[in-house]
Amino acid sequence: METDGSNVAGGDEIQELKSKIKLQGEKVRALKSLKTDQGTVDAEIATLLDLKKQLASITGEDGSAKSKSKFTLKTPKGTRDYNEKEMAIREKVFSTIVSVFKKHGAVTIDTPVFELKEILSGKYGEDSKLIYDLDDQGGEKCSLRYDLTVPFARFLAMNGSQYQNIKRYQIAKVYRRDQPAMTKGRMREFYQCDFDIAGVYDPMIADSEVVKIMCECLTALDIGEYIVKINHRKILDGIFQICGVPDASIRPISSAVDKLDKLPWEDVKKEMTEEKGLDPNIADRIGEYVKLKGNKELLDKLFLDQSLISNINAKTGLNDMVLLFKYLEIFGESKDGNQIVRKTKKDSDELDETTVGVGSIAAGGRYDNLVGMFVSNKKGNIPCVGVSIGVERVLSILLQKVALEQVKANEVEVYVMAVADGLLEDRMKICSELWDAGIKAEFMYKNKPKLQPQFSVCDRDQIPFAVIIGRDELNRGEVRIKDMRSKEQGEGGGASIKRSDMVNELKKRLGKA
Amino acid sequence: METDGSNVAGGDEIQELKSKIKLQGEKVRALKSLKTDQGTVDAEIATLLDLKKQLASITGEDGSAKSKSKFTLKTPKGTRDYNEKEMAIREKVFSTIVSVFKKHGAVTIDTPVFELKEILSGKYGEDSKLIYDLDDQGGEKCSLRYDLTVPFARFLAMNGSQYQNIKRYQIAKVYRRDQPAMTKGRMREFYQCDFDIAGVYDPMIADSEVVKIMCECLTALDIGEYIVKINHRKILDGIFQICGVPDASIRPISSAVDKLDKLPWEDVKKEMTEEKGLDPNIADRIGEYVKLKGNKELLDKLFLDQSLISNINAKTGLNDMVLLFKYLEIFGESKDGNQIVRKTKKDSDELDETTVGVGSIAAGGRYDNLVGMFVSNKKGNIPCVGVSIGVERVLSILLQKVALEQVKANEVEVYVMAVADGLLEDRMKICSELWDAGIKAEFMYKNKPKLQPQFSVCDRDQIPFAVIIGRDELNRGEVRIKDMRSKEQGEGGGASIKRSDMVNELKKRLGKA
Known part of the structure; x- marks a missing residue:
């Protein structure tokens, strides 16, 4: 039985967590001094941090138990959120992998996140105990997918006549009820990026392309030697x-x-x-x-x-x-x-x-008989070979290489700001013009924002250009465009140009002309 | 209780399904003659087709019961696969929506597909009965997310100090145990494309941008009048x-x-x-x-x-x-x-x-107090406004407009083929050169493929160019490049060029030079 997720934070629970944390800390120190492999150490550190988080979530700043009325605010064990900077990196990883898959002619399909329980039964040997089942709320018995391979085989068995030959990729989450002590850093919800070739071919040709694709992906991801x-x-x-x-x-x-x-x-x-x-x-x-x-x-x-x-x-x-x-x-x-x-x-x-x-970080192989397990007629079998890339591991390597705070998560190109008087409606109008021209733009949702907070947003979000407006300039039919990456002109700087030239000038500067 | 998903197809079950199909057919005809709204009719037709599918899955070609040893090969009720052509359209829909979201400065985050059950409790009123729970396999009680709004509010409550202001989008699947008779064509697993603005701002500014964004998306998706x-x-x-x-x-x-x-x-x-x-x-x-x-x-x-x-x-x-x-x-x-x-x-x-x-197909609004439900300190509340686009509905509109068989699902640009002798290793070598040059290329996984099947692949997959090799040409250091969209030169046609010019010539023709 796990104890996290409990609604009530009693003194006993706090004491129990504290002693768990102490033991876990000793374990981590021992493993480090024994020069245990990094993966194992990382996993035990993750467990330690998780315990500390649990403690923090049930205690106030003074270490005493929080009000019992609030529940623990967390994601389920073994799952996590990804914030906007982590997502920016993850999306780059996905697009790198997808572009390799597509270069080799792959198409993609999608299958549901849960399958009939009987589809997954008997496919994973003793690991079947790690399958998440849905509660029996009447109707079919379902389970969360454990990988993308069995659902793909089920798809082929259902639609085999149209798919005697297919190269397909699928990037999606899979679910495994692994215990933290067993997983060594593995999540219970994690992505797999699968590429598979189904069909009867001459020996080892498809197999070699699968290996080639995996190597191209890992090289393109720039994760270092493998x-x-x-x-x-x-x-x-x-x-x-x-x-x-x-x-x-x-x-x-x-x-x-x-x-x-x-x-x-x-x-x-x-x-x-x-x-x-x-x-x-x-x-x-x-x-x-x-x-x-x-x-x-x-x-x-x-x-x-x-x-x-x-x-x-x-x-x-x-x-x-x-x-x-x-x-x-x-x-x-x-x-x-x-x-x-x-x-x-x-x-x-x-x-x-x-x-x-x-x-x-990636693994694959042949599964020549899996599709056959779903069809009554042996002629319905389709041999397959494929590879699965575990993107969480890739991400953790890449996240170590970048300074997360320097990642630009949004793609805003132009910030529209006013030097005085707010000029909300003018800022909205200009933004709207920029959007219509396909330029990524933002303004501050205030009637009369101060100048400094507007500059701060540009800094924080690394926005390259600002359109700065003032009442006098607007009356003259002008706006200022300021390159926010060069500070030489000071906060009041920027080149005045005709309002009617604004879009073209920005497009030119953004390389969109 | 539902009867689908049963392992055993008895004569009783077949009779029951047949009479259900008869009744449902009468219902559809009645609704049509009453000029009931199209959504309701479509839903009842979907139920009819589902029943027919169930019958087909448990009966052989002669209508008698199939062997009892094989289970029903299907996706769970209310879920479906998307094949490669449907996915090509869906990905276009997503990229259209994402580009609008990004133009307005949105970042994306990701949350787990299931949440602690207590996070979702009390958020959906009487619809709470539609929430999928995970089976109690020890540990925390979890449920599949019902929408993306509550998980986003939970995320803000957990990380509020860093997210006093955020525009975030999230495109992900949500889960609702709706009954087919109630859903009117709605799936139990479906995508939501959510855009939300969190933060304290002056009145109606963020609200109006949310409406603007929704309109931009629907216009860009070209779904017609709305x-x-x-x-x-x-x-x-x-x-x-x-x-x-x-x-x-x-x-x-x-x-x-x-x-x-x-x-x-x-x-x-x-x-x-x-x-x-x-x-x-x-x-x-x-x-x-x-x-x-x-x-x-x-x-x-x-x-x-x-x-x-x-x-x-x-x-x-x-x-x-x-x-x-x-x-x-x-x-x-x-x-x-x-x-x-x-x-x-x-x-x-x-x-x-x-x-x-x-x-x-889209809906939204303010939820100013939802984040506050997760925090003990009222100062931790963050007002929000957002919109959710239901992509299944958009897809069904778009799928009616296109001929699915004409959709090009893979992106292969060049097919490498041999006129005789197979020349497998030469085809592999040329493909590898093309891949290295960033050209999407394929070849047939056969030692000695016949010419016609190779041409058929080009036709089927609408591949624009073929590189055709023959022993004599290779000995002369030449290959032929054939534009597969123009048939004038016949199957033997195509311009001979030097092998060393092949990549550059293809890049030029593909507009990649």
Whole structure:
């Protein structure tokens, strides 16, 4: 049971929060001193800040409990607001990603935020417990979408005859009831930017374009260096077979290998042998393979491994990888960063972000049988491959690079102000003319604003130009245009021009002429 | 209880659906012959189509029940997918609206799709029963947002010190558990495009800009003629007072007046007198006022009504209206279409879409006390005024005007194809060059595609240019560029140019040079 969201702030609750905060603070300090990875530390700091916020929300300035009549003013756990400056950055991220998607011919579709519960059932294994259900208020049982992949597969199954081939992107929020201690900074409501290619094609062509697109996005977003890890389910299957893993152990052993991103080999081996009863010799043989990392040269080396390429699964997987690397090279994306890493998921080729660990910002893979789960006729199945970019992680990287207070959130180009007498109606009239001309303009909603507050708005909102009017100038049919980025003319400055030339002059200065 | 979403399609269910469809068909025909308003008819047709869809989903081609093992493949009731062509139109609608909002200096914020249940409680009167709750899975009680106004007010209350003045827009989905018979075509998940101005300003300035913005949006969306109806709560209060409505009856009588958009005066009067016990003479006096419609001339006339302007509420309201009309005139929006219509809501000045009736596509108003409901200190209150545009209604108008099959959903500019031998790697290489140059390009994911299917893609997706390669031309260092919109050269046509000039030539033809 969670305790936040409670309406009543009693002394007990305050004491409990205070001791939680103390413990959490100690935990953060301990993790820092142990040089734990940044993602984990960030998550624990987030938890600490959340606790402090809860405390602040139920106590007054003197630390005593607030009036019980007011409830806690907050967003639900694991969700957050985005203010106008954060949104300005997020919109830039989205438009960067969308322009890459569109360059590759993608269209977009939209699906509802909730699906029939049975659509999502059986698609997420043990993570199904993280699905948000809607309350049973009569009628259908519904759940919030957990990702965009299952709804896309449902869409294809419903409309398959028209969508044998489609490249689609979808940028939308998904919902997961993760516990903060498990999520390591992950939100319960977060965006996914998905690009998927559905259809039957010749091998690895669509797969390589998906990788290419992901690389183009990450490069365009300018998030710094990144590594792309590529696996093939069949290679891992082959490795397990030649190492002698009994069929019944393949799933548990796969899930142990999955943890190699977060745990050292010793811990993974311990799980294989002590928890899951694998022969330690077999574990060591697996270890020889799964510890390997590399790029094309590793592929060449693995082809010399006779026992490996004598296995049909491994050989098929390795051949696919050769093709994929050749295509990536053509696409100019086969750099040192593209690593072959052997990983797997329980039920599919898919390498999704839940398995990649804290540091991953994008993940994808094939899901050749998902659409088939929704159709009775196997001919209705459509194989798919795609990638999902987690924009919250990208945002947090970008937000560290910019000074948020310097972000210009609104796009106002011209502020219309009066030097005296208010001149409200004249300011409104001029603004209206500017709007009609497609110029982004504002004025102060006061009958008689003082001069200084009007200048302050220009400063605060980084508005490049001001149109300044005074009674005498208006009578002469003139206005002044002032470049607010240059201060040389002082507050009274700016060039007087004919009122009838105002729009053209501003358009010229704004590069809109 | 609803019956859709059931897993099992029995013979009983099929019979039940068939008789429902028969009844609904009769209802639609009856409404049509009675010349009922189009909105109501459309809603009943939507219900009919929904029933037919349900039947189709549980029966095979021969009309018999499908296998019981497959569940119904559909989106939840009241929700729908948007395909790529519908999305292309929707995105154009959004970008049109956003560009108007930004021209007026708005920033955007984002809030979670669900809020703490207590945040929404008590904000929607009897409509609260339409709120979707999340299932109690432990932790906080949450509900899907019902509109964007209450979350914005919650945001302001939480961050008020930084947001004493803000113009913000938000375009996002909201959720209402309306019953189809009540909704008249309304969805349970639908978009709202909200623009709001928060802050303390001089009277009616922000209000008039809100009306101006709404008019600019509707004009830019090119939806045809529209009427803006404007009311003032205080005028209606004054009318009730001078007509002699007892204080205790003001709420019920207000709610009767609200129905004037949907019902004739006679029915409203009947509700006032027979159901709500109002003296018929008082009702008749109210009738004299609420039947009035008009623009500025009506205002002038009302000022001559001594009994009306002797009432302080009515006079205040009328003075505000004079100011509003003056400002709208300055903004160029005081045309014949701006009507003064006396309407009210129970608790506020707000004139929202639920009160305006089926035909309305946008609505707004003041909500001066909503933020104050979230703060303990009355000084934390921030008055607001805003407008909400219902994009589904706009979309349905626009979708009637366009031939959906002719909408170009993807933006591909160049299709790279081979005349023979497949030449996959060369096509990939050329595509990659085009992508690097910012040109939107595609190729077919086949090793050896035939020529005709490649041309078919160009036709289907209305791709303007093709780069056509053949082995001989590649050996000569040449490619052909073909304008796919002109057919004169035949399928083999197109101008041969040097491979090294390809990107520049395409950029020139695409107007990107």
